[in-house]
Amino acid sequence: MAPKEILVGIIGVGLVGSELVSQILSIPAARNPFKIVFLSSSRKALYDTVTSPDAWKAALDASSDPADLKAVAGYLQTLVAQGSGSTQRQAVIVDNTSSDDVARLYPEWLKAGVSVVTPNKKAFSGDKAVWDAILAASAAPGAGRWLNESTVGAGLPVINTLKEMLGSGDRVKKIEGVFSGTMSYIFNEWSAATPSVNPPKFSEVVRVAREKGYTEPHPADDLNGADVARKLTILARTVSAFSIADGKGSLPELQSYEDVDTQGLIPTPLEGIKTGDEFVERLPKYDGDFERVRVQAEKEGQVLRFVGVVDVEEGVVKAGLAQYPVTHPFATSLGGSDNIIMFHTERYSPRPLIVQGSGAGAAVTAMGVLGDLLKLA
Amino acid sequence: MAPKEILVGIIGVGLVGSELVSQILSIPAARNPFKIVFLSSSRKALYDTVTSPDAWKAALDASSDPADLKAVAGYLQTLVAQGSGSTQRQAVIVDNTSSDDVARLYPEWLKAGVSVVTPNKKAFSGDKAVWDAILAASAAPGAGRWLNESTVGAGLPVINTLKEMLGSGDRVKKIEGVFSGTMSYIFNEWSAATPSVNPPKFSEVVRVAREKGYTEPHPADDLNGADVARKLTILARTVSAFSIADGKGSLPELQSYEDVDTQGLIPTPLEGIKTGDEFVERLPKYDGDFERVRVQAEKEGQVLRFVGVVDVEEGVVKAGLAQYPVTHPFATSLGGSDNIIMFHTERYSPRPLIVQGSGAGAAVTAMGVLGDLLKLA
Numbered sequence: 001m002a003p004k005e006i007l008v009g010i011i012g013v014g015l016v017g018s019e020l021v022s023q024i025l026s027i028p029a030a031r032n033p034f035k036i037v038f039l040s041s042s043r044k045a046l047y048d049t050v051t052s053p054d055a056w057k058a059a060l061d062a063s064s065d066p067a068d069l070k071a072v073a074g075y076l077q078t079l080v081a082q083g084s085g086s087t088q089r090q091a092v093i094v095d096n097t098s099s100d101d102v103a104r105l106y107p108e109w110l111k112a113g114v115s116v117v118t119p120n121k122k123a124f125s126g127d128k129a130v131w132d133a134i135l136a137a138s139a140a141p142g143a144g145r146w147l148n149e150s151t152v153g154a155g156l157p158v159i160n161t162l163k164e165m166l167g168s169g170d171r172v173k174k175i176e177g178v179f180s181g182t183m184s185y186i187f188n189e190w191s192a193a194t195p196s197v198n199p200p201k202f203s204e205v206v207r208v209a210r211e212k213g214y215t216e217p218h219p220a221d222d223l224n225g226a227d228v229a230r231k232l233t234i235l236a237r238t239v240s241a242f243s244i245a246d247g248k249g250s251l252p253e254l255q256s257y258e259d260v261d262t263q264g265l266i267p268t269p270l271e272g273i274k275t276g277d278e279f280v281e282r283l284p285k286y287d288g289d290f291e292r293v294r295v296q297a298e299k300e301g302q303v304l305r306f307v308g309v310v311d312v313e314e315g316v317v318k319a320g321l322a323q324y325p326v327t328h329p330f331a332t333s334l335g336g337s338d339n340i341i342m343f344h345t346e347r348y349s350p351r352p353l354i355v356q357g358s359g360a361g362a363a364v365t366a367m368g369v370l371g372d373l374l375k376l377a
Numbered sequence: 378m379a380p381k382e383i384l385v386g387i388i389g390v391g392l393v394g395s396e397l398v399s400q401i402l403s404i405p406a407a408r409n410p411f412k413i414v415f416l417s418s419s420r421k422a423l424y425d426t427v428t429s430p431d432a433w434k435a436a437l438d439a440s441s442d443p444a445d446l447k448a449v450a451g452y453l454q455t456l457v458a459q460g461s462g463s464t465q466r467q468a469v470i471v472d473n474t475s476s477d478d479v480a481r482l483y484p485e486w487l488k489a490g491v492s493v494v495t496p497n498k499k500a501f502s503g504d505k506a507v508w509d510a511i512l513a514a515s516a517a518p519g520a521g522r523w524l525n526e527s528t529v530g531a532g533l534p535v536i537n538t539l540k541e542m543l544g545s546g547d548r549v550k551k552i553e554g555v556f557s558g559t560m561s562y563i564f565n566e567w568s569a570a571t572p573s574v575n576p577p578k579f580s581e582v583v584r585v586a587r588e589k590g591y592t593e594p595h596p597a598d599d600l601n602g603a604d605v606a607r608k609l610t611i612l613a614r615t616v617s618a619f620s621i622a623d624g625k626g627s628l629p630e631l632q633s634y635e636d637v638d639t640q641g642l643i644p645t646p647l648e649g650i651k652t653g654d655e656f657v658e659r660l661p662k663y664d665g666d667f668e669r670v671r672v673q674a675e676k677e678g679q680v681l682r683f684v685g686v687v688d689v690e691e692g693v694v695k696a697g698l699a700q701y702p703v704t705h706p707f708a709t710s711l712g713g714s715d716n717i718i719m720f721h722t723e724r725y726s727p728r729p730l731i732v733q734g735s736g737a738g739a740a741v742t743a744m745g746v747l748g749d750l751l752k753l754a
Contacts, residue, residue: 026546026621027546027621141380155542155724157537157732161534164532164744167747244404244408327709338728347744351715352734353732354710354732356730356732357728357729358730363724371541374541375752
């Protein structure tokens with residue numbers, strides 16, 4: 001095959017974006033098909049080839065070019081057109097933001113022949129109109145491709161595993177898992193398979209998790225379950241869009257992640273509290289309510305986990321607390337802030353295919369993004 | 378991108394090969410880039426386009442063409458050259474045999490520009506000269522690609538997960554797992570995490586496993602550990618060939634899978650026994666030896682598992698019995714004939730990335746093969 005050159009535009013240069021630049025530049029030149037030709041923060045843009053992992057931040061800071069994301073695809077395609085002779089050039093934009101505005105640009109980029117790789121969940125879990133536009137745009141001849149492995153489980157092989165199952169005619173019955181690293185940590189600590197004599201209070205675990213940086217600054221942004229609902233939306237839409245087998249049962253058409261049946265963990269009186277500080281200060285008042293549920297599960301030889309389920313046979317997509325026997329992998333095998341995902345399918349039956357490991361963090365998220373970039377190459 | 382057409386030649390039409398044909402033909406025409414243009418059993422070949430999952434077996438039986446595998450690549454490339462206009466055509470051979478002779482043809486096929494996808498472990502775990510020839514052939518401009526996901530863990534995402542880790546600069550410290558479905562079944566039954574009052578004898582478990590078709594006809598072909606040693610060789614060579622990070626430690630250069638430090642389970646007096654029947658008849662005499670090891674582990678709160686380890690930091694590749702606490706995922710999470718693979722890497726540290734599920738059977742093996750074919754498309 002002809003040598004390939006992949007021109008990469010990177011939007012968002014926070015922890016994941018910076019790590020991604022480092023990972024791309026660490027690939028030895030002889031086998032590195034990637035050329036970073038554009039970088040953008042939320043304010044500034046750098047129209048230049050990035051070759052040094054040390055120099056680009058200063059160059060971006062010094063740039064007087066504003067971040068005009070609507071022009072990026074055109075810029076990249078101009079560079080592609082300048083490509084010489086036998087080298088196959090293509091362009092890809094990596095969106096490392098969590099911006100809904102950026103996500104809404106994907107359909108245009110795809111139409112322009114530019115591929116999109118991203119850990120940003122917004123486009124795939126928000127308005128169904130955006131999702132439909134992405135599917136339609138990428139189906140056209142000459143369109144770019146989109147890959148979103150790192151939207152679920154970061155670097156864990158989740159989306160690609162699911163797509164290969166579906167694309168080879170397997171039937172998904174149910175996907176079930178712990179999809180939030182934050183929720184995983186909180187429940188592994190609070191409702192352990194081997195309970196301690198003096199178990200910690202729920203609010204105490206949340207407070208410590210926040211201090212360690214495992215939660216969002218406002219823990220309600222984790223405890224509301226929205227992050228899990230977004231991941232479930234992505235999985236459910238992937239099942240619906242990529243299944244080739246005649247399915248038994250079918251999934252509801254989710255207009256957005258808000259359609260997922262989500263049972264969040266925020267005590268009603270604490271809904272709408274503005275600051276994380278106030279939230280953790282007032283949470284202890286509800287420890288008794290949490291404790292009753294935990295103790296009841298413990299009496300039944302079970303633990304509590306915050307899980308997400310895409311049940312194709314029942315036609316249900318839901319997130320919330322569930323009980324599992326202390327011998328279940330969600331109880332025994334989980335630790336730290338691991339994600340775990342079980343695929344129950346026609347072929348992986350009665351025993352599921354399981355993927356487990358850290359599902360958050362800049363290094364593994366960037367690895368998931370780079371893995372998608374390598375698929376394009 | 379221009380539409381692609383992938384011409385597929387399939388060698389070996391036993392359980393996996395037949396299932397693969399079915400899976401390929403079940404892809405809806407509008408999104409099916411694959412065209413099966415050649416089929417071969419060990420005796421006969423069919424030079425024709427396969428469109429019906431029912432008719433090809435009779436056509437192959439009726440064929441008077443012998444299975445001349447040296448000519449296949451040339452035949453496929455002739456068809457590729459006949460391709461029309463804007464469609465990008467490429468050719469791939471799928472080797473569903475376990476033949477060493479077929480495996481030795483891969484370098485020639487790759488040089489001819491034909492890709493190779495296979496669950497056959499022989500080429501990647503046998504003579505180092507063949508492995509080197511495959512690497513060299515596929516590195517040349519215009520060469521075919523090779524993909525071998527289903528050589529380890531069948532349809533489980535093992536090889537590709539490893540390649541993406543390595544290709545994005547992660548450092549593998551250790552890969553550890555239960556790589557044989559047969560060994561998994563035997564030890565899950567014989568050395569359970571929750572021991573029964575009247576545990577079965579080792580020979581009894583082997584006999585039942587054989588009757589259920591979980592072992593080879595001659596159980597010594599499983600108990601010798603060679604299958605595990607082959608899989609470890611593939612993983613170790615993959616680590617060495619695809620690492621881009623400067624590694625701490627390094628792996629030994631394996632001249633073949635026989636270089637793996639393998640502690641098989643065949644009692645010395647039973648080595649070289651010709652038939653499976655005689656083997657299972659004489660195995661009970663050694664139950665006491667097995668039992669002593671199991672009971673000792675049980676006293677220490679541990680189970681026995683037959684595991685494989687690729688330890689990059691220690692520079693060791695080995696297969697054999699090992700003990701694990703009853704709380705370890707190898708004890709609690711395994712069941713049936715599951716494989717489980719733990720990747721300990723710089724990024725997945727201290728907690729590993731884990732992949733688990735059925736690692737054998739025609740449906741999941743063919744799915745792994747088709748997953749590789751989809752990567753080419």
